[in-house]
Amino acid sequence: MELGNIGFIGGGNMGEALIKGLIKSAIPARNIRVAEPNEARARQLTERYGVICGSDGVEVVRQSDLVVLAIKPQIVPVALPAIAGAFDDSKLLVSIAAGVTTAALEVYFQGAPRVVRVMPNTPALAGAGAAALCSGAHAGKEDLSIALHLFEGVGTVHVVSESQLDAVTGLSGSGPAYVYMVIEAMAAGGVLEGLPMDTALALATQTVLGAAQLVKESGEHPAVLRDQVCSPGGTTIAAVKELEEKGLRAALIKAVSKAAKRSRELGRN
Ligand SMILES: NC(=O)C1=CN([C@@H]2O[C@H](COP(=O)(O)OP(=O)(O)OC[C@H]3O[C@@H](n4cnc5c(N)ncnc54)[C@H](O)[C@@H]3O)[C@@H](O)[C@H]2O)C=CC1
Ligand SMILES: O=C(O)[C@@H]1CCC=N1
DSSP states (O other), X not given: OOOOOEEEEOOSHHHHHHHHHHHHTTOOGGGEEEEOSOHHHHHHHHHHHOXXXXXXXXXXXXXXXXXXXXXXXXXXXXXXXXXXXTOOTTOEEEEOOTTOOHHHHHTTSSSOOEEEEEEOOGGGGGTXXXXXXXXXXXXXXXXXXXXXXXXXXXXXXXXOOXXXXXXXXXXXXXXXXXXXXXXXHHHHHHHHTTOOHHHHHHHHHHHHHHHHHHHHHHOOOHHHHHHHHOOTTSHHHHHHHHHHHTTHHHHHHHHHHHHHHHHHHHHHO
């Protein structure tokens, strides 16, 4: 599928993750334009990826077939009116702004804007993203296919209903931060027990990666795989007991819920 010219409004952390992922997936840098008001950041993106960067959002929209809105949700009410006039029916808007609904985006446009809302995550930078998306009132099947194709280039994608996107934000959008905390803490435990930090970090990282890979490849429920590690009277069950007492699972369940709640709040702004 030909994606044409892709424009980014905002070249921050998530914008860069997608740009890098897209270039890795063989989208030519000359097809990617970025509107980024921070000049140093814009230069950095051009140096790193060869993409065309400027500060003029209207110009980026004019030159693009697909526009990724990658600015903070709080900036949307200021930034979107300034570029909305440059859209016409030939252009697709793909928003990744947490919490901002397709209906809230559509009000900035005349007519029937084609809007798809996506919640990606930063592992897209490594081609291992997890994203979910839904279409707005005027986006057709073809628009959904284009957005699916775009994000399949940088990881896995699920189609969900818009009401589920806040849950997705709490789980996989924010989730990498939880996993980094787990890796960091496991490595710290290794250091406490005498390992050098680089060895401890490498072991913790590969353990998380390998465990995730096994969940995916085996198709087993994680609880079954956990039980396979727990030898009777062994080391793991002693650790699992500690994690249960300290509320690891409850804390993660609550964390996902808190982030989803914050996503809903951002949508009300
Ligand atoms: N960072 C993450 O893990 C994820 C972020 N998101 C969403 O992606 C969006 C961007 O987040 P980040 O990249 O983390 O933020 P960021 O703050 O790193 O990047 C935003 C960029 O937008 C630029 N910007 C500000 N005003 C602008 C304007 N008028 N026109 C063009 N660019 C402008 C800023 O200079 C900045 O470089 C947010 O809406 C966030 O909810 C979604 C999924 C994951
Ligand atoms: O923290 C945030 O608001 C963004 C959305 C999902 C991940 N980062």
